[in-house]
Amino acid sequence: MLLLVVGMVVLFVAGIPYVLYLACQYFVPFESPARKRTRTVPVSIVLPTYNEAEIVESTLDRLCSLEYPAEQLEIVVVDSSDDDTAAIVRESIADRDAPSSIVIEEDDRGGVARAVNRGIEAASHDVIFRTDCDSRLDDDAISHAVANLSDPSIGGVTGRQIDVLGDSELEESYRDMQAGNQALESWLDSTFIVHGPCFSFRKDLFEPIAEDSLADDTEIGVTIRRAGKRVVMDPAMCFTEVGVSNIRDRRARKDRRAMGLLQILERNRDLLGRYGLYGRIVVPFNWWFLAISPWLSIAGGALVILGLLTTAPPLGGAAILAFVGFVLLGQYDRLGPLQAPYAVFDAHLSLVIARIRLWREEGDGTWTIDTESRELLE
DSSP: OHHHHHHHHHHHHHHHHHHHHHHHHTTSOSSOOSOOOOOOOOEEEEEEESSOTTTHHHHHHHHHTSSSOGGGEEEEEEEOOSSSHHHHHHHHHHTOSSSEEEEEEOSSOOOHHHHHHHHHHHOOSSEEEEOOTTEEEOTTHHHHHHHHHTSTTEEEEEEEEEEEETOOHHHHHHHHHHHHHHHHHHHHSOOSOOOTTSEEEEGGGOOOOOTTOSOHHHHHHHHHHHTTOEEEEEEEEEEEEEOOOOHHHHHHHHHHHHHHHHHHHHHTGGGTTOTTHIIIIIHHHHHIIIIIHHHHHHHHHHHHHHHHHHHOHHHHHHHHHHHHHHHHHHHTTOOGGGHHHHHHHHHHHHHHHHHHHHHTTOOOSOOOOOHHHHGGGO
């Protein structure tokens, strides 16, 4: 009985910050807090690529057709491929009068962070728009980015993922909850997590990021906040990203993402208590969500099951079967209204795995191509 009670208490403690954050979201508008002003300024789009031959031309076509003057755009491609990606980029851009382009071919594959550093260094314009080859921006995404950056207090702006190609309810549930958190944090001060596929910022605020960074986008956001400017999420600045794959590849992608966020937290411990509400509320809550509560929730769940097994074995056995079914059905998006709670559990599992992998010093700045998901973009 004691194990059961302790487990329930641990789960309750782990869940309190989530309830608090969800409650606070009802009191803030789901919109950017920036004082937006419509304008047109030169923008450099930085696009790191690796073996994107099958989708890079469609990506460039999409970027060139955005509702933003092409003559005001520059596309900077940093390529480390061993296929024909760079040649396809050059051929595709050569046939267009605008936008202008810079293609940097790397001799070896050094990871996303190095590619982003080189791309931003080579960019000609003060406004940078960071995106990925396997994502799609809404037509007005760059216009919204520029409007947000017209506010002198804003140094960076990230967008909202509005669709998950492949109809993955697991990814959609996770992204919806994350968008709510980002909106709240943006109104409080700055959001901690930003999205690499849709992230714009001022070049003069950028500092080269560590080449072994596993979350280059969020690291840039932290650097901007250190420079005294805010980073916000604008729900009107939308993008789409693939989110379906086999279970093994999806697990690897989520675990790597979790490793990057934990890495950034650990490397920026000195943010706690500093930089206004960012260091007093936003960062501590992200420490709780990303580094503490995953262990508490898993430990609490284990204690509850163990407590049931010792006090009421039939109930304990039923709880184990229910948990196994919960996981199996959740992986295949078959939980209906319970899919959102499963998304939280799945994120916690990734964060625990990520913490263990970081302890073991696994992972580098490279990423694995998910060919199954990319077929959706061809």
